[in-house]
Amino acid sequence: MKIKNSKLKVFILSLFAVHCSLFTETAYAMHISEGILPFNWALFWSLIAVPFVAWGLYKLKKLSSVDLSFKPLVGLMAAVVFIISCMPIPVPTAGTCSHPCGTGISGILLGPAISILITAVALLIQALFLAHGGLSTWGADIVSMGVVGSFAGFLTFRLLRSMKINMAVSGFMAGLLADWATYLTTSAELASGIKGDSAFMPLFWKILIAFMPTQLPLGILEGAMTAGMVTLLYKKRPDLLVRMRVLKPEEAI
Secondary structure, rough: OOOHHHHHOOOHHHHHHHHHHOOOOOOOOOOOOOOOOOHHHHHHHHHHHHHHHHHHHHHHHHHOOOOOOOOHHHHHHHHHHHHHHHOOOHHHHEEEEOOOOOOOHHHHHHHHHHHHHHHHHHHHHHHHHOOOOOOOOOOHHHHHHHHHHHHHHHHHHHHHHHOOHHHHHHHHHHHHHHHHHHHHHHHHHHHHOOOOOOHHHHHHHHHHHHHHHHHHHHHHHHHHHHHHHHHHHHHOOOOHHOOOOOOOHOOOO
16 A cells, blocks of 8 residues: 555545535534543543553554554544544434444454554544544543454454454454444443442443444444455455455465
8 A cells, every 4th residue: 555545545534524524414412422421430431441542552653663654554544433433323312322433444454452542533533523422431432432342343353254254244243243342332331320329230221222223223234334345455455454464365365
């Protein structure tokens, strides 16, 4: 991948994201909204998120020092995650929105550490400029979408590939489970933060069920998108998948 081409793609995708953000008629808050979680729970999730983001920064510095074209690739994938996760479907009963995440794709292609980092950046930009999510809930959103989503996608894909499952099925299941795992975690975060004196499990199930009408089909859609992207790269640019250690050299077409 040429650096100039990568920068051009990042620029084009960024313009598209700005256009979608500024010229849509209706906007809805998404992720976990500002003020939903009490301070102690917001702090708890932030403390969990910090070492994962630090790990992502370390991996980015290490990998980009070896391969100069790695940072433009990370920028391109960050734009992809930003755009994909900016497609909200309101779920008023859950205090947030359903939306695809994109972390299955980034987890597969770049690994969980870098995927967590670019998710953190995408979430921060959305919180600051689009009122999607919040600063106090940034850590909780990083944990659910970045940490859990990235690891679910990455580990599912690697496990299925180790079992000789084909690229399309492995990509589909990785995208599907990354999406659903994110919302399972979000439901747990919301339930733990707003339950008050109530029992955790009944509220958790209520929130999870509230997500289901939108998130079940969105998870399937994200699985299809992930399968399509990894299959396309496998057919057109297997060398990139080898460079990103998604494929072994002998597996390239």
